[in-house]
Amino acid sequence: MIRFTNCRQGFMAALVAVVFTCHGWAQEASIVIEDKVAGLVPIHISGYTGEVDQTLKFDLEVAGFVLVAPDKARYTLTGKNGTQVEGTLADSARRAVLARSYPGGTPRAQAHSLSDDVVQAVTGRPGIARTKLAFKHETGKRNQHNEMVSEIFVADYDGANAFQLTQDGTVSRSPAWQPGHRTLFYTSFRPGRPCIFSHDLATGARSPISNFNGMNDGAAISPDGTKIAMVLSKGGSPDIWVGNVDGSGLRQLTSTREAESSPTWSPDSRTLCFSSSEGGGTRLQLISASGGSMRPLNIGGLRGATEPDWSPDGKWIAFTRMGGGKNFEIYRVDAAGGVAEQIGEGEDPSWAPNSRTLAVIRRQGNVRKLSLLDAFTKQPKDVRTISGSCGQPSWAK
Amino acid sequence: MQYSMKRLLQVGLLGLLAALAMSSAGCKTRPKNVTALPGSEARAGGTDLPAGKPLPSGGNTGNGFAGTSPGARPYNPNNTGPGVDLPPATDGIDKPIGNTPLPAGGFGEGRTEDRETLKANVVYFEYDKSAVKKSEQIKVAAVAEYLKSHPDALLTVEGNCDERGTEGYNLALGERRALAVREALLNLGVPAASVSTVSFGEARPADPAQTDAAYAKNRRAEFVLLPANAAAVR
Numbered sequence: 001m002i003r004f005t006n007c008r009q010g011f012m013a014a015l016v017a018v019v020f021t022c023h024g025w026a027q028e029a030s031i032v033i034e035d036k037v038a039g040l041v042p043i044h045i046s047g048y049t050g051e052v053d054q055t056l057k058f059d060l061e062v063a064g065f066v067l068v069a070p071d072k073a074r075y076t077l078t079g080k081n082g083t084q085v086e087g088t089l090a091d092s093a094r095r096a097v098l099a100r101s102y103p104g105g106t107p108r109a110q111a112h113s114l115s116d117d118v119v120q121a122v123t124g125r126p127g128i129a130r131t132k133l134a135f136k137h138e139t140g141k142r143n144q145h146n147e148m149v150s151e152i153f154v155a156d157y158d159g160a161n162a163f164q165l166t167q168d169g170t171v172s173r174s175p176a177w178q179p180g181h182r183t184l185f186y187t188s189f190r191p192g193r194p195c196i197f198s199h200d201l202a203t204g205a206r207s208p209i210s211n212f213n214g215m216n217d218g219a220a221i222s223p224d225g226t227k228i229a230m231v232l233s234k235g236g237s238p239d240i241w242v243g244n245v246d247g248s249g250l251r252q253l254t255s256t257r258e259a260e261s262s263p264t265w266s267p268d269s270r271t272l273c274f275s276s277s278e279g280g281g282t283r284l285q286l287i288s289a290s291g292g293s294m295r296p297l298n299i300g301g302l303r304g305a306t307e308p309d310w311s312p313d314g315k316w317i318a319f320t321r322m323g324g325g326k327n328f329e330i331y332r333v334d335a336a337g338g339v340a341e342q343i344g345e346g347e348d349p350s351w352a353p354n355s356r357t358l359a360v361i362r363r364q365g366n367v368r369k370l371s372l373l374d375a376f377t378k379q380p381k382d383v384r385t386i387s388g389s390c391g392q393p394s395w396a397k
Numbered sequence: 398m399q400y401s402m403k404r405l406l407q408v409g410l411l412g413l414l415a416a417l418a419m420s421s422a423g424c425k426t427r428p429k430n431v432t433a434l435p436g437s438e439a440r441a442g443g444t445d446l447p448a449g450k451p452l453p454s455g456g457n458t459g460n461g462f463a464g465t466s467p468g469a470r471p472y473n474p475n476n477t478g479p480g481v482d483l484p485p486a487t488d489g490i491d492k493p494i495g496n497t498p499l500p501a502g503g504f505g506e507g508r509t510e511d512r513e514t515l516k517a518n519v520v521y522f523e524y525d526k527s528a529v530k531k532s533e534q535i536k537v538a539a540v541a542e543y544l545k546s547h548p549d550a551l552l553t554v555e556g557n558c559d560e561r562g563t564e565g566y567n568l569a570l571g572e573r574r575a576l577a578v579r580e581a582l583l584n585l586g587v588p589a590a591s592v593s594t595v596s597f598g599e600a601r602p603a604d605p606a607q608t609d610a611a612y613a614k615n616r617r618a619e620f621v622l623l624p625a626n627a628a629a630v631r
Contacts, residue, residue: 148600171600173564193553193595213499213593215572218565231569233594236496237576238569257496259527259569275566277573282566307565320563328563347563361564366607391564 039377040066041122044073052081052111058158059115059129062357064377065122077118085110089118097121108160128352131157133359134165134175134184135370136391147171150391152186154201157352157359157395159370159385165199166190177396178221178245184394185209185219185228196230198245209247218262221245222269223312223397227289229253229263229272240274242289253287254294262307265289266335267314273297273335275306275319282306284319298337307348310335312397313355318375320347330360332375344373344380350395359393497580497589504593505551505623515540515552515620520578522616525562527573529581537578540620541585544592549625552587554578556596557603557619559612564598571596578618 043065048056056077057067070076075097079087085107089098098121102110109130116127138150152175155162166172168190175186182201187194196210196219210216214233221228225245232241235252238259243250254260258277265272269289276285276294284297284305297317299305304322311318318332319340328347333340346360358373362382368389371382383390518536520529529537544552556575558567575594583589604611 146601147597148602150600171597173598173600174568213501213504214576215568215594215596217568217596233572233576233596234499234501236498236580238572255496259573261569262565275569277569306563320565322563322566348565366605 040064040379041075042066042068042073043075043077044068044070045077046070047078047080048085048111049081050107052085052107055108055111055158056115058381059112059127060118061379062158062372062374062381063115063119063123063127063129064356064374064379066379075118075122079114081107081110085114087114087118089121112156125354125356128157128354128357131353132396133157133159133350133370133393134177134186134396135359135393136173136175137164137386138368138389138391140388143169145170147189152184152188152199154184155386157372159383162386165201174217174219174392175394176219176221177394178225179223179397180225185221187217187219196228196247207246209245210243220263220265220272222265222289223267224269227265227269229265229274229289231261231263240272240287242272251291253289253291254285260285264308264310264317266310267312273308273310273317275308282322284308284317297333299331299333300339302331302340305331305340309349309351309358311351311355312353315355316351316375318343318349318351318358320349327363330358330373343375343378346371346373346380348392349373350393351397352395353397359395361391361393496576497583499593500590505553508551508623508625510553511622511624512619514622515543518620520574520618521613522574522618524559524612524616525570527570527577529577534581537581538585541582541587544582544587547624548588548591550591551623551625552582552592553621553623554582554592554594555601555619555621556594557601557615557617558599559615560599560602560607561612562599568596568598571598574616574618 041064043060045056045067061067074092076090077087079085084101084103086101088096090096098117100117102113112129116129119127132154134152134154136150137153138148141149143149147170149169150172151164151168152166152172153162153164165184166188168188170189172186172188175184177184184199184201185196187196191211194216195208196216197206198209199206209228210230210232212232212234215231215238218231219228227242228245228247229240229242231238235255237257238261239255240253240260240263241250242253256276256278260274260276263272263274271286272289273284273286275282281303282305284299285294286297287294302321305319306322307320309318315335316332317335318330321329321331323329327345329342330344330346330349331340331342344360346362349358349360351358356375358375360371360373361368362371368391369382370386370390370393371380373380518540520533520536523530544550554575556571558571562570572594575596579592579594582592603614603617
């Protein structure tokens with residue numbers, strides 16, 4: 001049960017408990033809110049070296065842990081790495097919560113497996129250390145058409161094992177996974193103008209999906225894997241269109257005079273959320289994927305909302321707020337509408353499968369860095385393994 | 398000697414463009430029919446999905462492009478053009494425009510891009526706006542006259558943004574700018590089938606500096622001519 005040690009903590013605990021209980025996360029809340037460091041779970045890690053040590057620490061910091069001295073720790077993780085990674089997780093009463101060894105695979109993979117088990121043991125939910133991200137990557141070079149060359153990459157969620165998927169030497173952008181498949185959709189200018197392709201990662205085969213005049217961008221595949229939402233301007237304005245995942249059976253969902261962008265699906269594949277400039281400013285709108293009219297999502301009166309992303313558990317919509325200028329803020333709002341809460345800085349949020357972590361882009365001078373943001377604790381963790389500028393992360397689900 | 402010849406040519410070109418622009422200044426903007434938005438409707442409720450699974454292990458392989466043969470683009474010289482700082486004009490902002498569908502089917506395939514002929518007519522925009530300002534309409538008029546006197550030519554309008562917007566938003570804003578210029582061309586009598594659009598968002602800055610002057614140069618629409626017969630141009 002929840003124990004309160006002081007008044008301020010008690011208030012915070014009560015507040016958080018109400019919020020989390022509403023969403024059926026009471027068990028997790030009882031763990032998170034007992035911590036004294038702004039919801040972070042204090043852990044001490046010892047016995048590991050090199051890549052395994054770094055990997056474990058990165059994974060657990062992303063998952064909402066904070067590394068502390070042994071006497072401050074709620075949990076201690078001790079073990080070693082060599083031919084295999086071994087780990088014992090104990091709570092503050094020195095009861096072993098987990099004791100496991102990880103043979104086979106690379107040391108990095110072994111470390112990811114251990115941290116996923118630690119996250120599962122502490123939070124009751126699966127870890128994300130073995131998931132993958134797709135993103136756009138700019139080398140900073142321009143091609144003969146004066147375009148900033150960008151290519152699509154796929155990497156481990158921490159940026160390791162990055163693989164360059166496209167080699168088009170032009171603008172490639174807006175990667176989106178087909179849920180449940182190892183297939184990416186993205187826009188490439190390879191044909192001389194923007195075209196949406198699907199790209200099967202297993203075979204390397206890619207097929208044109210949308211190749212109309214004007215804009216073909218913002219592909220988003222429904223969670224059931226069968227439908228594609230896109231932004232097309234063939235009707236004379238950037239509008240939301242929906243079709244089968246192969247591009248057939250297209251249907252125009254919006255027909256405003258202003259621009260729509262960044263469609264995202266509800267987990268039941270029945271509703272879309274997107275950003276629209278209709279009516280001045282930008283706001284988030286909802287529409288049934290089978291047609292009808294759009295209706296605004298209540299985000300508590302915030303202006304400049306773009307780039308919505310619907311969490312896989314259906315509870316949240318994360319979005320970017322443009323406050324004017326180059327600095328952007330990440331918010332999340334209940335998918336049913338309400339007061340939006342700022343959870344960090346950055347743009348283009350993409351939810352992890354755990355509906356808790358977000359991949360975002362943070363601009364630092366001329367460079368755009370991939371960063372992982374924990375929506376619960378608001379703790380950001382920059383991915384440092386990738387040089388150059390990244391953009392438009394899409395978390396594989 | 399060389400300099401004065403060049404100068405003479407420049408003056409002559411400017412005069413020609415001005416004359417073309419003035420000849421079309423009498424055209425009036427057509428009001429467009431606007432489809433009213435229907436009323437609101439209930440949204441389908443969300444349901445929980447099972448927890449996400451990590452991808453199967455194994456290398457991501459293959460870069461093949463089965464099923465498509467995207468052709469390489471013909472080479473064209475760079476055109477960053479000398480940009481100009483704009484006065485903070487407020488004319489023509491947010492003028493509503495209608496939606497005229499883009500041409501269907503292939504557009505200008507096999508034609509060579511000509512970025513030179515109309516390069517003096519780059520249209521600049523206000524921050525976060527897609528309306529064609531009055532100060533820029535003379536350029537659009539010059540392009541319209543050129544197209545009307547070259548009915549076989551096709552045109553792609555390229556929309557660009559400064560970096561002060563999210564990527565997702567800027568892609569749509571760049572397209573909106575290109576479409577606004579297209580609409581202005583159509584209002585001046587250019588056939589809808591002759592003009593298509595493309596948005597580069599913030600991917601093709603004319604000036605990569607992070608200054609207001611650079612941003613003003615980057616908020617632009619450029620004209621790429623697709624002449625019917627590349628050899629006949631220039």
